[in-house]
Amino acid sequence: xxxxxxxxxxxxxxxxxxxxxxxxxxxxxxxxxxxxxxxxxxxxxxxxxxxxxxxxxxxxxxxxxxxxxxxxxxxxxxxxxxxxxxxxxxxxxxxxxxxxxxxxxxxxxxxxxxxxxxxxxxxxxxxxxxxxxxxxxxxxxxxxxxxxxxxxxxxxxxxxxxxxxxxxxxxxxxxxxxxxxxxxxxxxxxxxxxxxxxxxxxxxxxxxxxxxxxxxxxxxxxxxxxxxxxxxxxxxxxxxxxxxxx
Amino acid sequence: xxxxxxxxxxxxxxxxxxxxxxxxxxxxxxxxxxxxxxxxxxxxxxxxxxxxxxxxxxxxxxxxxxxxxxxxxxxxxxxxxxxxxxxxxxxxxxxxxxxxxxxxxxxxxxxxxxxxxxxxxxxxxxxxxxxxxxxxxxxxxxxxxxxxxxxxxxxxxxxxxxxxxxxxxxxxxxxxxxxxxxxxxxxxxxxxxxxxxxxxxxxxxxxxxxxxxxxxxxxxxxxxxxxxxxxxxxxxxxxxxxxxxxxxxxxxxxxxxxxxxxxxxxxxxxxxxxxxxxxxxxxxxxxxxxxxxxxxxxxxxxxxxxxxxxxxxxxxxxxxxxxxxxxxxxxxxxxxxxxxxxxxxxxxxxxxxxxxxxxxxxxxxxxxxxxxxxxxxxxxxxxxxxxxxxxxxxxxxxxxxxxxxxxxxxxxxxxxxxxxxxxxxxxxxxxxxxxxxxxxxxxxxxxxxxxxxxxxxxxxxxxxxxxxxxxxxxxxxxxxxxxxxxxxxxxxxxxxxxxxxxxxxxxxxxxxxxx
Numbered sequence: 007x008x009x010x011x012x013x014x015x016x017x018x019x020x021x022x023x024x025x026x027x028x029x030x031x032x033x034x035x036x037x038x039x040x041x042x043x044x045x046x047x048x049x050x051x052x053x054x055x056x057x058x059x060x061x062x063x064x065x066x067x068x069x070x071x072x073x074x075x076x077x078x079x080x081x082x083x084x085x086x087x088x089x090x091x092x093x094x095x096x097x098x099x100x101x102x103x104x105x106x107x108x109x110x111x112x113x114x115x116x117x118x119x120x121x122x123x124x125x126x127x128x129x130x131x132x133x134x135x136x137x138x139x140x141x142x143x144x145x146x147x148x149x150x151x152x153x154x155x156x157x158x159x160x161x162x163x164x165x166x167x168x169x170x171x172x173x174x175x176x177x178x179x180x181x182x183x184x185x186x187x188x189x190x191x192x193x194x195x196x197x198x199x200x201x202x203x204x205x206x207x208x209x210x211x212x213x214x215x216x217x218x219x220x221x222x223x224x225x226x227x228x229x230x231x232x233x234x235x236x237x238x239x240x241x242x243x244x245x246x247x248x249x250x251x252x
Numbered sequence: 253x254x255x256x257x258x259x260x261x262x263x264x265x266x267x268x269x270x271x272x273x274x275x276x277x278x279x280x281x282x283x284x285x286x287x288x289x290x291x292x293x294x295x296x297x298x299x300x301x302x303x304x305x306x307x308x309x310x311x312x313x314x315x316x317x318x319x320x321x322x323x324x325x326x327x328x329x330x331x332x333x334x335x336x337x338x339x340x341x342x343x344x345x346x347x348x349x350x351x352x353x354x355x356x357x358x359x360x361x362x363x364x365x366x367x368x369x370x371x372x373x374x375x376x377x378x379x380x381x382x383x384x385x386x387x388x389x390x391x392x393x394x395x396x397x398x399x400x401x402x403x404x405x406x407x408x409x410x411x412x413x414x415x416x417x418x419x420x421x422x423x424x425x426x427x428x429x430x431x432x433x434x435x436x437x438x439x440x441x442x443x444x445x446x447x448x449x450x451x452x453x454x455x456x457x458x459x460x461x462x463x464x465x466x467x468x469x470x471x472x473x474x475x476x477x478x479x480x481x482x483x484x485x486x487x488x489x490x491x492x493x494x495x496x497x498x499x500x501x502x503x504x505x506x507x508x509x510x511x512x513x514x515x516x517x518x519x520x521x522x523x524x525x526x527x528x529x530x531x532x533x534x535x536x537x538x539x540x541x542x543x544x545x546x547x548x549x550x551x552x553x554x555x556x557x558x559x560x561x562x563x564x565x566x567x568x569x570x571x572x573x574x575x576x577x578x579x580x581x582x583x584x585x586x587x588x589x590x591x592x593x594x595x596x597x598x599x600x601x602x603x604x605x606x607x608x609x610x611x612x613x614x615x616x617x618x619x620x621x622x623x624x625x626x627x628x629x630x631x632x633x634x635x636x637x638x639x640x641x642x643x644x645x646x647x648x649x650x651x652x653x654x655x656x657x658x659x660x661x662x663x664x665x666x667x668x669x670x671x672x673x674x675x676x677x678x679x680x681x682x683x684x685x686x687x688x689x690x691x692x693x694x695x696x697x698x699x700x701x702x703x704x705x706x707x708x709x710x711x712x713x714x715x716x717x718x719x720x721x722x723x724x725x726x727x728x729x730x731x732x733x734x735x736x737x738x739x740x741x742x743x744x745x746x747x748x749x750x751x752x753x754x755x756x757x758x759x760x761x762x763x764x765x766x767x
Contacts, residue, residue, distance in 0.1 A: 059668065062417030067665040090667070119433030119449060121514070124548055124622060130323060131730065133551055137621045153515065153731070155436060177434050179450040181406060212626070212658055230626055230658075 009081040012074055021074040023050060026067065033058050033066040041068040049075045086217040088226050088236075092241040095144060098238045102146040105246045111148040112141050112241070113165050114174035115156035118188035122178035123154045125211050129174060129234050138233035147238065158192045162199065170205060172241045177211040185211065186222070193223040206244045208237060253685040254645065255604055255700045256692065261708050262609060265564050268711035273568035280526045283519060284751065285440070286743035289313050289326045289528050291489040295755045296330060296341040296372045299440045299456070308345040309490070310439045315348050320359040325749040327366055332358035334368045341372055366752050371759060376497065377534075383499035384536045390476035394424075396616070396678050397642050397650035398478070399671060404429035404661040406448035412465040417664050419469045419477045423673045425502065425649065427480035428462055429661075430454050435485025435514050436739060438495065445702045450661065454481050454491055459498035478502060480540070483509055483528045486520070486740045490527035496535035500579065502649070503532055506542035511723060511730045513545055517738030518723055527756060529573030534759040536579065540649065541566040544618035546583030546729040552587040552622075556602050557706035558728055559584050563606065564711060565719070567613070574763040577612035581649050585618035586638040590630075594695055596637055601699035602692075603645035609704075619641050619653025628655040635670065639677035642652040644685045649707050650674065700762060 015022025031037040038055050045053040050072035057069035061145065093101060102110055114126045128135035130151040132142040141149035150168055152161065165173050175192065177185035189209060196202040202223075209219050210228040219227025226240050290309040291650035301307050316322045316329060320533055333344050333355060347353040358364075381475035401423045403414040407430075415426040431448030434441075444461060445453040452458060459481065466477045480499035483492040488505070507525045532539055543559040543566070550558070563582040570580045584606050588595045606615055620634045642650045652670040654662045663669075690696050714722045726732030 013549065026665065061664050062413075062420050065417060065664060067668060084451045119431075121432050121435070123513075136589075155433065155514065181449050184432075184449045 007081060008079045010077050010079050012077045019077070021077075022071065023074045024069070025050075026069045026250050028061060028065055028067045030064055032064055033060040037066050037192055038068070038096065039118040040065075041070060045070045045072050051075055065249070071140050073134065086215075086220065088216050088228070088240050092236060093239045093242075095139060095235055095238075096186040098235060098242055099147075101183050101242050101246075105242070105249070106146075109146045109148050110172065110242065110245065111168055111170045112172045112238075113150045113152065113161070113168055113175060114141075114176065115152035115161050116154040116176040116178065117158055117161055118177075118184070118194065119155060120179045120185070120188075121154045122175055122176070125176035125178055126151060126153075128165075129176070129237055134234055136233070138235060140234045141238060144238065154233065158188070158195050161192070162195060162201065165205060166201070171245055172206045172208065174237065175207070175209045177209065177214060180211070180213045185213070189222050189224070206241050206248070209243060210237070253604065253688050255601075255608055255697065257274055257605075257608060257700070261704055264617040265561075265609075265704075265708050265711050266568075268567045268708070268715040269561075271715045272565055272711070273572055276522050276569075276719055277572050282746055283523045283739070283744055284323075284325060284747050284753065285520055285523050285745070286322070287487055287489055287520075287524050287740075288753065289316075289322065291493050291527060291531070292326050292489075292656070292755050293341070294344065294490055294493050294755060295376045295377055296369060296441045297511035298341050298345045300342075300346075303351045305442065307439050307442060308342075308349055310650070310676075311349045312345050316355055318519070319354060319356040321748065323751065324364075325734075325747070325751045325753065327369060327752045327754050328364040328404055328750060329355040329358050330365050331364040331368050332362075335365050339562050340435040341369075346437050356376070359577060359748065363750065364752070366754050369754055373430075373754060376493075377762075380496045380535045383496070387476070387499060387501060387536065388471065392476075393674050394648070396682070397647045398414060398424040399674050400425035400427060400480070400616075400649055400651045401667050401670065402427045402429050402651075402662070403462060404451045406431060406450070407446040408429075408444055408452050408461055409446065411452055412462060414471050414664055414667070415462065415477075416465060417434055418667050418671070419466065419473060421668045422675055423477070423652075423671060425478040425480055426466060426473070427456070427502075427504075427651075428452055428458070430482050430572070435482070435510065435516075438486045438743065440487050440490050440741065444508070454494075456494045456498060459494060463498055480504065483532065483594070484542075485514060486516060486524075486743070488521075488524040489527040489531060491533075492531040495537060496531055500537060502538045502540055503535055504542065505529065505532065505539040505609050507566050508723070508728060509542035509545060511733050511738065512729050513542075515733065515738050516733070517734060517741035517744065518720060518735050518745045520738070520740040523744065525569065527633060527753075529570055529575055530756055530759050530763075533573055533575035533579060533763055535569075538579045538581045538614055538649075539570065539575070540616045541583045543583040544587070544616075547585050547587035550729050552585070552589065553592060553598060554702045555729075556598075557710055559602070560605065560609065560703055560707035561710045561714070562728065563610065564707070564713075567610065577610070578614065580610070580613040581616040582606065582610055582613050583616040583618065586620050586634075586641060586653075587618075587622050590620075590623055590634060595696045596641070599637075599641050602703060602759055603641050603647060605700040607645050607647070607705060614648035616649040616651065617647040618651050619657070621653075621657050624653075624657040626659055630661075631655040631657060632669075632673065635673055636677060639674045640681055643678050643681045646685065663708075 012021035053072040134140035429451035480502040483503035
């Protein structure tokens with residue numbers, strides 16, 4: 007059944023929306039009229055330009071409220087999410103004991119030129135993030151964090167050496183889509199070396215999601231607000247399924 | 253507002269740090285690196301690249317490595333080449349690049365006439381001192397923290413647009429973030445650049461272009477806008493020299509950061525940081541150390557003492573490079589977890605502790621990044637608390653927090669919003685610190701004391717076992733490094749007994765005469 011909707015301000019389907027943007031214009035009546043016209047061009051009506059502030063010569067920042075005229079059918083929108091059960095740390099530890107007769111090795115890195123370790127550390131390091139322990143703290147998981155600026159080749163070499171079950175790749179810098187090029191190169195490398203099926207390969211980062219991961223040829227992708235248990239839940243179930251299929 | 257701290261504990265921290273740095277200094281004095289040698293060449297006036305974009309300074313060092321003996325140092329070969337030819341260092345470098353000169357003929361034990369290099373070194377030193385004089389004319393003492401913003405478009409010309417806009421909104425310091433990965437390049441790229449990821453290449457021409465733009469806006473705004481870049485990574489001293497020549501005002505420059513976070517070999521880093529700090533001390537460039545980074549990796553509450561310990565170590569390394577305290581921008585950060593009860597009190601304790609331990613240092617205070625979520629409204633609150641902590645504890649170099657941290661490199665509007673926030677808090681809390689007392693035995697007092705005591709214990713342990721061992725154990729940021737591994741190790745060598753670094757000798761002499 008269709009479920010048509012607009013944004014909610016304080017009444018169902020009132021379409022109230024707030025936005026802020028900068029125009030390359032001076033801060034004056036003309037600039038404000040342009041900000042209003044621009045919002046209207048985005049299908050917003052009853053536009054109120056509530057704040058205009060000079061940022062520099064020829065640049066003004068606007069805060070705008072209005073009513074969005076477009077509506078969507080929420081029932082027709084599909085989103086891809088990782089579709090395995092999410093387990094907590096203890097359940098994952100037991101799951102590994104039940105389904106595998108050995109510990110699992112997770113190897114992770116922030117790859118390419120990316121110098122940011124915050125993502126991979128949040129998932130892998132002992133401390134974890136926001137109260138959720140990282141993989142190092144998990145029983146039956148051997149977590150190896152290679153850190154930042156690891157070449158794709160070096161990551162694969164380490165994964166082979168440590169006989170990793172799971173490879174985790176973190177990408178933080180996404181300017182000019184540098185992460186896409188780098189992630190694509192890693193899958194190509196795996197395929198060229200005939201090693202794609204040897205690992206469960208998972209990517210993560212602030213601008214990563216599951217659809218992007220699938221599109222690039224990865225097993226899963228995790229964006230913001232995902233923790234070690236999310237990643238591990240997926241990985242252990244994927245490994246179990248892989249074992250079954252062999 | 254003042255903490256009552258045990259002066260004996262502080263003294264003991266300094267003594268332990270002194271011992272730690274002295275142990276390393278012995279290793280530093282025995283070694284040189286390819287980056288150090290390239291820096292000497294730059295100070296001799298050598299600039300430019302060949303047809304394949306390789307800097308002449310790299311070609312020269314590689315030439316000596318391949319055909320002669322680099323352990324004698326580039327000064328040895330150039331002094332002899334000048335003695336025997338009519339060429340300038342630049343001409344010699346160009347001739348080496350085209351294989352018209354082979355320096356191996358000077359690979360003998362006969363002492364080199366190092367004094368023949370003096371006119372060329374003096375020429376560069378004059379440029380640096382003229383830049384220092386220009387800066388001194390402009391600079392006025394500040395009572396409130398200097399507001400520091402970053403630009404990171406990847407394109408120097410866009411960076412200039414963004415920097416001008418930020419300066420007009422009240423920024424005092426502009427940092428041009430480097431493109432990701434530059435720290436691992438063993439050469440400095442050349443010319444104006446427009447392609448970078450998450451930042452812009454540090455090149456001498458980019459330095460010059462940005463400095464010129466900031467000089468122009470300094471004139472219209474009638475206050476001096478400072479420029480920051482990174483003397484770090486595998487080209488640490490070279491970039492320090494380039495910054496000195498082009499009048500950068502601050503350089504990110506940490507004695508341990510490259511080792512821990514970039515896996516650069518520790519010997520390489522220690523030798524390079526020493527030379528880079530001597531140059532910065534000579535040029536009167538403020539360094540910014542990188543302790544804040546420990547807390548983006550480790551927990552800010554549990555590892556607060558590692559920050560303090562590292563500040564003491566960085567202070568000693570800077571002292572060994574003849575740097576004055578007023579140039580030591582020791583770092584720390586507001587990375588405390590917002591979910592902790594009384595997080596603000598703990599943060600005030602830490603910031604005030606740093607302030608009192610290093611009263612003459614222009615402390616660099618970094619904003620929340622680790623616990624920024626993408627919720628820009630909450631992010632604004634976190635930044636507001638950070639701004640209050642900074643002004644109340646009288647920090648000096650205040651890196652503005654962006655509400656869109658963890659989302660994208662800042663928009664022009666993000667930076668303006670950050671400046672508005674800081675300006676408001678500076679005004680609102682201007683004299684607040686002078687109005688309040690820290691309760692003895694209260695949360696702030698207890699916390700500051702316990703962090704200081706833990707820092708002392710850590711420094712004592714490091715002094716006992718040595719810094720190399722500490723780095724191997726992974727004490728800082730939980731990252732372990734080995735002295736026989738890491739990037740850039742192949743560019744480290746033990747000095748030959750006839751080795752000279754005339755740049756260090758001359759600069760140290762000038763710095764000692766000045767005091």
